[in-house]
Amino acid sequence: MLKPFQDYQFKDQRVLVRVDFNVPLDENFEITDTTRIDESLPTLRKIIHDGGIPVIMSHLGRPKSGYEEKYSLKHVFDYLSSSLGSPGIFSTDCVDEKAHSAVKECPPNGFVLLENLRFHSEEEKGDLGFAAALAELGDFYVNDAFGTAHRAHASTAIVARFFPKRCAFGFLIEKELEALEKVLFRPERPFYAVIGGAKVSDKIGVLEKLLETADGILVGGAMAFTFLGAQGARVGHSLCEPDKYSVCLGLIEKAKNLGKKLLFPLDVRIAQEIKDSAPVKTCLSNEIPEGWKGLDIGPETVELFIRELKNARTILWNGPMGVFEVPAFRFGTEEVAKGIAMASRFGAFSVVGGGDSVAAVHLLGLKNQVSYVCTGGGAMLEFVEGKELPGIAAIREYA
Ligand code: AMP
Numbered sequence: 001m002l003k004p005f006q007d008y009q010f011k012d013q014r015v016l017v018r019v020d021f022n023v024p025l026d027e028n029f030e031i032t033d034t035t036r037i038d039e040s041l042p043t044l045r046k047i048i049h050d051g052g053i054p055v056i057m058s059h060l061g062r063p064k065s066g067y068e069e070k071y072s073l074k075h076v077f078d079y080l081s082s083s084l085g086s087p088g089i090f091s092t093d094c095v096d097e098k099a100h101s102a103v104k105e106c107p108p109n110g111f112v113l114l115e116n117l118r119f120h121s122e123e124e125k126g127d128l129g130f131a132a133a134l135a136e137l138g139d140f141y142v143n144d145a146f147g148t149a150h151r152a153h154a155s156t157a158i159v160a161r162f163f164p165k166r167c168a169f170g171f172l173i174e175k176e177l178e179a180l181e182k183v184l185f186r187p188e189r190p191f192y193a194v195i196g197g198a199k200v201s202d203k204i205g206v207l208e209k210l211l212e213t214a215d216g217i218l219v220g221g222a223m224a225f226t227f228l229g230a231q232g233a234r235v236g237h238s239l240c241e242p243d244k245y246s247v248c249l250g251l252i253e254k255a256k257n258l259g260k261k262l263l264f265p266l267d268v269r270i271a272q273e274i275k276d277s278a279p280v281k282t283c284l285s286n287e288i289p290e291g292w293k294g295l296d297i298g299p300e301t302v303e304l305f306i307r308e309l310k311n312a313r314t315i316l317w318n319g320p321m322g323v324f325e326v327p328a329f330r331f332g333t334e335e336v337a338k339g340i341a342m343a344s345r346f347g348a349f350s351v352v353g354g355g356d357s358v359a360a361v362h363l364l365g366l367k368n369q370v371s372y373v374c375t376g377g378g379a380m381l382e383f384v385e386g387k388e389l390p391g392i393a394a395i396r397e398y399a
Pocket residue numbers: 196197198199202220221222223239294295296318319320321322323324325354356
């Protein structure tokens with residue numbers, strides 16, 4: 001059992017904290033969604049409140065090689081400083097003299113924000129020397145970046161070995177793990193998973209695992225067409241992966257053998273083009289005409305899915321039911337989001353993860369009506385799949 005973050009005291013310590021400040025910026029480098037920064041504030045505040053100095057490290061975007069203005073973490077500095085109500089220093093590099101002098105000059109109650117880790121290619125390579133250079137900046141290491149916990153990068157996993165008995169998860173990772181462990185290891189039943197998104201090939205491991213742990217899976221999004229196509233349906237020009245037909249048939253068989261529900265769309269919203277102005281029709285999911293694509297689940301499917309969700313005591317949702325980005329194909333995703341919120345009001349424990357599902361919940365103002373919104377899409381899927389996440393394993397090994 002790990003010691004809870006709350007029980008550590010950080011007085012006079014430099015605390016190297018890995019956060020996920022990978023926030024979206026507009027063309028003027030203004031933050032368009034501050035959620036990821038906001039979620040890290042409790043951990044940073046505790047360190048400052050204890051009298052320690054958080055030395056904050058993160059990545060932002062995917063810089064190709066070296067510095068790129070649009071990926072500089074300087075764009076988040078003012079927001080962070082005002083949110084913490086604390087004087088801070090921005091270090092234009094995350095290692096070497098600049099970073100060391102920023103830490104040295106940091107006033108009490110202050111913080112240091114290091115420049116984007118990924119301006120150094122060693123970060124993503126999990127380079128030991130780079131991790132050692134980062135480690136020199138702290139007396140203690142905290143990982144609070146669940147979104148990158150599935151990566152064995154220098155700052156997310158490798159650095160922990162320089163802090164034996166001096167590392168911990170922050171409040172955010174503690175919360176993420178608590179919610180996901182509750183769903184996967186101690187679910188109140190019935191437990192339903194709602195899985196959507198583009199490709200079945202990305203989520204085969206997740207579906208395999210959920211067939212074992214959940215009582216039922218509701219499948220939407222384009223990935224449903226591979227399941228439908230595998231069973232002989234006419235899927236028209238819908239996104240479909242015929243090379244995964246046999247895997248899908250295997251999953252259907254597994255569901256039957258285990259007595260689990262595996263539900264697919266009954267009807268779908270179709271169009272010839274993915275654009276808002278395209279004429280849209282509704283048809284049976286196994287009779288999509290040539291030249292038409294299934295782009296959302298239809299009203300009968302929504303009704304079916306909502307009926308199942310009403311009985312659920314535990315719900316896990318990842319992936320949109322359709323091309324959620326285009327308003328004409330948003331209906332299914334929105335209705336499922338509302339259904340999950342309603343089930344939660346009646347006592348179900350619900351966890352939502354993955355970019356589009358989280359965006360849907362935000363867009364509809366339902367964030368506080370589901371039990372937990374997970375900050376990591378990829379990390380959540382790997383966790384659900386039962387994989388060991390390097391960022392989680394490292395703290396468990398060295399704490
Ligand atoms: P994922 O990252 O796998 O969760 O997939 C999300 C993407 O799936 C979004 O960009 C959606 O637009 C896309 N998507 C969902 N349903 C469909 C569909 N029926 N046809 C094409 N793309 C879809």
